[in-house]
Amino acid sequence: MTDSARLLKQHSFVELGARQRARALLDEGSFRELIDPFARITSPWLAKQGVVPQADDGVVVAKGSIGGQPVVICAIEGAFQGGSMGEVGGAKMAGALELAADDNRNGIPTAAVLLLETGGVRLQEANLGLAAIAEIHAAIVDLRRYQPVIGVVAGSVGCFGGMSIAAGLCSYLVVTREARLGLNGPQVIEQEAGIEEYDSRDRPFIWSLTGGEQRFASGLADAYVADDIKAIQQQVEDLLHKGKPEQERSGQYALFLQRLAELDTSTQIDPAAVRSLYQGEQP
Amino acid sequence: METLSFEFPAGQPPVGRALVGCVGSGDLEVLLEPGLPGKLTIQVLTSVNGSSARWQHLFERMFDGQTPPALSIDIHDFGATPGVVRLRLEQGFEEIGHD
Amino acid sequence: MKGNSTRGLNWFNALSAGAAEVVGLPTSIKAADGQLGDQPARFLAVVADPENRFPRAQTGEVGLLEGWGLAKAVDAAIELDQQNSNKRALIAIIDVPSQAYGRREEALGIHQALAGAVDAYARARLAGHPVIGLLVGKAMSGAFLAHGYQANRLIALRDPGVMVHAMGKASAARVTLRSVEELEKLAASIAPMAYDIDSYAGLGLLWETLSVGQIEQPSAADIAAVQECLIAAVKDVQGSGHGLSSRLGAHNRAASSKVRELLRAQW
Numbered sequence: 306m307t308d309s310a311r312l313l314k315q316h317s318f319v320e321l322g323a324r325q326r327a328r329a330l331l332d333e334g335s336f337r338e339l340i341d342p343f344a345r346i347t348s349p350w351l352a353k354q355g356v357v358p359q360a361d362d363g364v365v366v367a368k369g370s371i372g373g374q375p376v377v378i379c380a381i382e383g384a385f386q387g388g389s390m391g392e393v394g395g396a397k398m399a400g401a402l403e404l405a406a407d408d409n410r411n412g413i414p415t416a417a418v419l420l421l422e423t424g425g426v427r428l429q430e431a432n433l434g435l436a437a438i439a440e441i442h443a444a445i446v447d448l449r450r451y452q453p454v455i456g457v458v459a460g461s462v463g464c465f466g467g468m469s470i471a472a473g474l475c476s477y478l479v480v481t482r483e484a485r486l487g488l489n490g491p492q493v494i495e496q497e498a499g500i501e502e503y504d505s506r507d508r509p510f511i512w513s514l515t516g517g518e519q520r521f522a523s524g525l526a527d528a529y530v531a532d533d534i535k536a537i538q539q540q541v542e543d544l545l546h547k548g549k550p551e552q553e554r555s556g557q558y559a560l561f562l563q564r565l566a567e568l569d570t571s572t573q574i575d576p577a578a579v580r581s582l583y584q585g586e587q588p
Numbered sequence: 589m590e591t592l593s594f595e596f597p598a599g600q601p602p603v604g605r606a607l608v609g610c611v612g613s614g615d616l617e618v619l620l621e622p623g624l625p626g627k628l629t630i631q632v633l634t635s636v637n638g639s640s641a642r643w644q645h646l647f648e649r650m651f652d653g654q655t656p657p658a659l660s661i662d663i664h665d666f667g668a669t670p671g672v673v674r675l676r677l678e679q680g681f682e683e684i685g686h687d
Numbered sequence: 688m689k690g691n692s693t694r695g696l697n698w699f700n701a702l703s704a705g706a707a708e709v710v711g712l713p714t715s716i717k718a719a720d721g722q723l724g725d726q727p728a729r730f731l732a733v734v735a736d737p738e739n740r741f742p743r744a745q746t747g748e749v750g751l752l753e754g755w756g757l758a759k760a761v762d763a764a765i766e767l768d769q770q771n772s773n774k775r776a777l778i779a780i781i782d783v784p785s786q787a788y789g790r791r792e793e794a795l796g797i798h799q800a801l802a803g804a805v806d807a808y809a810r811a812r813l814a815g816h817p818v819i820g821l822l823v824g825k826a827m828s829g830a831f832l833a834h835g836y837q838a839n840r841l842i843a844l845r846d847p848g849v850m851v852h853a854m855g856k857a858s859a860a861r862v863t864l865r866s867v868e869e870l871e872k873l874a875a876s877i878a879p880m881a882y883d884i885d886s887y888a889g890l891g892l893l894w895e896t897l898s899v900g901q902i903e904q905p906s907a908a909d910i911a912a913v914q915e916c917l918i919a920a921v922k923d924v925q926g927s928g929h930g931l932s933s934r935l936g937a938h939n940r941a942a943s944s945k946v947r948e949l950l951r952a953q954w
Contacts, residue, residue, distance in 0.1 A: 322610055331597050339953045340946065342619060345662075348941050353877060355589045355662050357635045359611040360619055366950070384612030392879070396946035403930075403947070404912075404954050421923045426828070428851040428863050433879040433940065435828065435853045436892050439836035446809035467832050473802025488798040488829055489788050494859055497788035498743060514794045524692050525796045554799060555806035558758035562713075564750055565795070574791045583796075 317535045319460045319483050322378035326420050326459075327367040327382055330378060337367035340397060359385045364394035365409015368400045372542040375408070375415045377401050379466075383422030390468060391430040392424060395437020402444030402454070409451035416452035416545055417445075419475065420459070426533035437513050438467035445474045449553065452524045453477060455544050456571045457537065458484040458517065458526075465490050471527075472556050479537065479546045480517030480526040487515040496568060513576045523583045525554070592632050592640050596651055598628035604617040606683035609639050610677045616665040616673060620680045623660040634665035650677060657684070691735035691746045693902060693940035694824040694848070695782030701910045702778065704919075715739055720775065724918045729764045729776040730776065731757065738929055743789030749830040750787030754800030757834055761807035765814050773886075774816040776921045777808070781835040782824030783896045785855070799827075801833040808837035817924035819917055823902065826851045840894040840920040840933070841862035843884050844913075846902045850882045851892075853891055891937025894920060935946050 317378060328336045342347050342360035351358045363385040367378045379398040381388045390398075398419070408415040426434035445454050456475035458464045464472050467489050472478055480486065481564025489497075491505035504510060513519060521529035530536045530546065565581050568574075600624035609617045623629055628651070632643055660678075668676070688730075696846055699717050708719030709729070715736040717915070720729050735747040744750030761777060768774045787797060813817045819827075820838035831851065843849050854862065860870045874880040878889050888896055900908035927933065935944050 311805070322741045342617075342950050343605060343621065344949065346942070346946060346949065350877060350879065352589070352633075352682055355635075357589060357611055357633055359664060360607070360662070361720055368954070380791070382610060384610045384615070386611075393943050393946055396943040397950070399945040400950040404950060416772070428854060428859050428880075429877075430879050431732065431853040431859070432851055432887060432890060432892075433943070434883075435851075436890065436934065436940075437835075437943065439832055440931055440934075442805045442832065443809050443812075445836060446806055447813060450813070465923055467829060469830055470802045470805055470829065471796035472801040473796075486798065487793045488786060488801065489793060493854075493862075494788045494790075494793065495859060498790075503788075503790050504741070514790070520796075523796075528860060554919065555690075555758075555802040556762075558755040558803050558807070561800065561803065562752070562759065565755070568740075569598055570742070571718075572796050574823065576794070579794050579942075582753070 318534045318537050319532045322384070323365045323382035323420065326379040326404045327365050327380040329369060330538050331367065331369035332371060333375070339366045339367050339368065339401070341462065346393055347561045348393050350392065354429050356429060361390055362393035362397070364397045365513050371545055375413060375543055376418055376545070377405050377415060378418045378420065380420035381423045386427055388423035389521060390425065390428030390434045390438055392428040392437060392459065395441065398443050399440035401436055402441065402448050404417040406448040406451065407443065409448070409491065414452055417448055417454045418541055419458055419471065421464040421468055421472055423458070423464055423466070423468045424462065424463035425468050428454045428557060435467060438471065441471050442474055449476050449535065449549070452543065452548055453545055455479065455541055457515055457541065458486055459532065459537065476550055476553060477527040479528045479529055479540055481532045482515035482517050482521055483532055485515045486517070486520050505577060519576050519579070522577045529530065539554050589633065589635055590637050591631065592624055592643055593629040594632070594644065594647055596628040596656060598623070598658040599655045600625055601640060602684045604684045608679045608683065611666045612669055612685045613625050616663055616668040616676055618676050618680045619662040620684055621660045623658040625658050628656050628659050628661070630661040630663065632663040632665060635667050636665070642670070647687065650674060678682065681684065692782050692824050693781050695732045695747070696734045697904050698780050698821070698823045699734070699773050701905045702914070703730040706852045708863040709763065710819045712760055713756040715744070715753050716760055718760040723776060723914060726921055728778050730780060730790045730920060731760055732780040733757070734899055741787065741789070741791060742790060744787040746881055747783065748785050748787040749801065749833050750792055751797055752820035754797065754804045754833050758792065758803035758807040764816065765811050768816070774814065774818060775785050776817040777811055778917060779818065779820045779835040779838060781820055781826045781831065783827060784825045785827045785833055786829035791936045794924045797930055801829055803863065804833040805837055806821045812837060812839055815929065817921045821913070821917065822849050826854070828853050833919050839924040841892060842895045842897070842916055842920060843888070843893050844902055845884060845896050845898045847883070848902065850865070851884070856882070868927065871933055889937065890939050892934050894923070894933065897927050
């Protein structure tokens with residue numbers, strides 16, 4: 306197949322908005338949105354600062370099923386305020402995960418899928434965004450005791466700040482080539498550490514360290530898929546079927562501390578060094 | 589940022605409601621819901637100040653020579669061009685089954 | 688540059704006086720098993736290590752070793768108490784200026800290291816360990832998420848040097864395209880934007896605030912007052928659930944409760 310033929314056959318997931326993404330992953334006809342935009346629960350803080358709010362505050366919460374299993378999807382709209390987490394959007398995600406955990410304690414096996422396109426805390430709601438993210442973390446760790454919590458970073462915003470920690474807490478993490486994943490945004494690192502340390506305008510350099518392909522190749526993501534609706538849907542369904550992992554990545558401090566102890570930190574690091582350090586033989 | 593209100597004569601309210609667009613750079617979000625018979629009301633919250641006349645003209649041109657459905661429309665605008673506004677509104681009308 | 692903060696270390700030493708230090712941790716992670724009244728407690732702090740192998744984490748930042756090191760220190764407490772019904776309290780002494788910003792950090796997945804710390808603290812809480820966060824200095828952004836923000840109860844000392852925020856002022860101004868002056872003006876009227884501890888308390892996220900005489904180098908009276916408060920917090924936790932719901936309810940955080948109510952109704 307030629308490249309253009311493949312492109313025509315492929316249906317981009319990255320190009321979809323948050324609501325369309327949630328709909329695309331759920332079994333046909335099962336999508337039901339909670340606190341939809343017509344409920345108009347918008348940010349109480351943005352308008353006070355002269356920033357136009359969005360009716361859903363940039364987070365779509367939908368219940369439904371995937372391959373017959375009950376799931377709740379929380380999808381972040383990356384196009385609104387860079388996918389930043391404010392009080393309302395953060396509470397939507399935290400609250401949905403809390404209710405999914407309650408479901409499991411009541412015998413309903415609800416799992417969760419998080420579609421992460423976010424720069425992290427919305428700075429106009431600073432401490433309430435940060436507080437909400439702490440609650441999202443708490444809820445992921447609670448729910449994941451019962452059912453998988455699957456994170457998907459498709460692109461194009463990527464996943465940063467406190468929400469990259471949320472990605473790190475997920476039972477499984479799915480990335481595409483368009484994904485980037487990291488704690489700190491390039492500009493902030495350059496500002497704090499200098500251009501020698503991190504050149505925020507050197508895009509190939511940044512992608513080589515934090516892009517989806519590299520994260521998967523160094524074992525910091527569980528699946529690497531094409532930007533294709535069907536491929537991503539199938540991958541999420543497969544991981545749901547797999548059930549909980551034996552051990553979550555975030556519980557593997559012994560392995561990571563051991564690997565970090567082996568690293569020579571007298572020289573600067575490159576992508577290949579990360580891959581070989583993290584993908585060496587498992588003890 | 590400013591809030592603007594507009595009202596136009598209209599026909600009957602539709603059954604459904606629709607949401608199109610997103611409050612992204614150069615884009616807008618439009619929420620369309622059934623309104624009172626005979627009335628089309630539009631609330632615009634926009635990041636661009638002093639744009640009231642521009643919106644008025646845009647709506648007048650759009651509804652010129654036709655009777656729009658009775659709707660209550662909410663717009664959250666993040667600096668969309670008139671072309672994008674028109675496109676989104678047309679999408680919205682199509683989704684609720686009128687044009 | 689200002690010298691490294693030693694508040695965290697000083698409070699750690701004061702509260703864990705006579706306690707057995709946990710060995711096998713990175714130098715920047717302090718952990719010790721002591722007592723709070725008759726309640727066993729593990730005290731935890733992140734401190735500056737000028738010799739840190741990771742140069743971007745030498746002044747008290749939470750970096751790769753610190754995230755995974757906290758995970759190890761906390762997880763070890765869960766293991767030790769697996770068979771005990773009276774789980775030791777975990778006291779996170781919080782004086783963390785920021786997460787570490789660097790090339791190695793991003794490349795090696797600092798987000799995953801911080802997730803390791805969050806994971807351990809959250810699991811400890813769910814396992815029934817009372818987890819208390821004691822803010823004695825800065826509690827910034829990712830560093831606070833990794834060290835303290837999973838606590839059942841948060842206690843802050845009243846002092847201008849105690850502050851919680853998502854980003855330092857200079858960076859926050861740049862990202863939101865404002866001047867530092869504009870940012871400070873906004874922070875005065877928008878509670879979640881503020882850096883001071885009273886505004887933060889107004890969000891309902893703190894269980895208690897208290898004043899001490901010498902925050903940098905606590906006196907015997909300061910230590911006694913804080914111990915008393917920690918003991919009360921542990922008791923409060925033991926009489927309630929393992930979640931974070933006690934943080935909800937403040938007027939300035941009404942939307943967080945409203946959203947949960949609506950979700951529950953529509954679930």
